[in-house]
Amino acid sequence: MEVVGRVSGRRNWSDGEKLEVLADAFRPGVRVRDVLQRRDLSSGLVYTWRKQARLGLLAGTVPALPAFAEVRVAEVESIAPAAQLSVPTPGLISIDLPGGVRVSVDAAVDAGALARVLSVLG
Structure with a gap:
């Protein structure tokens, strides 16, 4: 008897299934590689779905807003008067x-x- 791990051909994934895989793969503390192995998926496919979700192309998602970094404004040290001259x-x-x-x-x-x-x- 022979056991085949993968079925040849393409599988059609619904948007709900894609979002479920993404939620599982990108949970805090979870290694994406482990989810890929468990679900028998390629990394390229999951990262393509992630990009689609960020762009709002999967049903039930909205485009992601840009991420911002915290900015702190520091006090500017005074410049010596001699350095202010246009030399x-x-x-x-x-x-x-x-x-x-x-x-x-x-x-x-x-x-x-x-x-x-x-x-x-x-």
Whole structure:
């Protein structure tokens, strides 16, 4: 007698089944690999479903909002008055754009990158 572990061909998974697998695989403290082995799934399939769920493409899901990181604003140390003077630095190029934007680069700037930055800033 021969036991076949996988059935050839593709299986159609309902959105509910996909969400059930995702909930199981991405629970805190659970290794995704263990869930994949237990359910006989490939990792690529599960990560494709995860992306679909994030985009709201599976029934019962909404697109995920971007994740934000906590930002803390630190106190700025006062600058010595002598350092506040506008002393030209050798090799430094300052470009004043309309609207009060100033771009400062040194002599080693990549010309292509500078052109892209200036085109965006207008």
